Amino acid sequence: MDLNKLYSDHQAAQMRADTAISDGFRDRCLSDAARLADEIAQFQTTLGAAAALAWTARASKDALLASLNSARTAGQGS
Numbered sequence: 001m002d003l004n005k006l007y008s009d010h011q012a013a014q015m016r017a018d019t020a021i022s023d024g025f026r027d028r029c030l031s032d033a034a035r036l037a038d039e040i041a042q043f044q045t046t047l048g049a050a051a052a053l054a055w056t057a058r059a060s061k062d063a064l065l066a067s068l069n070s071a072r073t074a075g076q077g078s
Contacts, residue, residue, distance in 0.1 A: 020021040
């Protein structure tokens with residue numbers, strides 16, 4: 001999988017949405033961007049990349065806070 005192409009396609013979808021004339025086209029572009037973000041997140045997750053949380057539309061504030069708290073706790077043990 002070409003991660004750079006996914007990044008590029010995601011950015012292009014967002015740019016198309018930003019300049020869309022109709023709401024329907026904007027919605028399709030945003031849907032494409034969300035699908036691509038999920039693909040990026042899935043790929044990064046398989047690699048163990050910490051950035052994967054930032055790409056997934058399902059990532060919640062709680063998940064991010066839990067990750068930060070876990071890192072802090074691990075740092076205090078050393």
